[in-house]
Ligand SMILES: Nc1ncnc2c1ncn2[C@@H]1O[C@H](COP(=O)(O)OP(=O)(O)O)[C@@H](O)[C@H]1O
């Protein structure tokens with residue numbers, strides 16, 4: 001198993017906001033995390049990125065990536081893992097991009113910080129942009145000069161270029177129009193197929209998760225209430241709560257999962 005999470009618990013001042021007993025991920029696998037707002041999805045993502053301490057929260061349990069325990073890493077060690085081994089994209093990727101830097105400079109700088117030489121960076125950027133179907137002329141623009149869908153694809157290009165092992169996508173399509181949503185899902189699928197990137201795809205919308213996920217975890221009030229293969233969770237949910245979330249999926253053109 002590439003990523004093995006056991007008894008992960010996130011708390012603030014002794015109040016537990018999320019508990020994940022088991023989370024396993026193999027290369028190229030997509031795990032969908034579903035649940036209504038406030039169910040603990042983003043807190044789980046934050047913990048998997050080693051960022052909880054910056055919100056004054058406490059994480060206990062175990063999180064092993066390629067045989068290495070991450071929860072005991074120092075902030076300095078985490079900085080080497082974050083962005084390179086495990087990366088995250090968010091609902092508004094533009095907010096994470098430095099507004100004063102052109103995308104080309106930003107891209108190049110990110111690759112340099114992760115140890116790539118100048119000769120390696122150019123071809124790697126061109127290839128990654130092609131993979132996310134962005135024209136290289138975008139490198140000459142500032143973050144505010146691109147659309148939300150382009151910004152999301154640019155963020156995924158960084159992940160592709162760095163050969164990130166685990167991508168955590170927290171509501172990556174929730175702020176986008178439906179057609180743009182579908183494009184971003186395609187780009188994520190392509191990333192998984194081409195590089196074997198494992199993806200933790202978080203959404204309050206089970207229909208979006210159904211597009212991509214091999215396995216599904218349903219959270220409610222900080223707890224995992226249902227977990228299994230996408231097929232079993234969609235076709236034979238064991239919990240009333242999961243059935244309720246599934247019933248909320250609109251049936252388009254008379255077809256439903
Ligand atoms: N800094 C914090 N201190 C205390 N509680 C927090 C903090 N951040 C988030 N929470 C609580 O954690 C719970 C889960 O939030 P979150 O993971 O953001 O939910 P989701 O992403 O599923 O909508 C919420 O009840 C929220 O109030």
Ligand SMILES: [Mg+2]
Pocket residue numbers: 041042043170
């Ligand atoms: Mg959230």
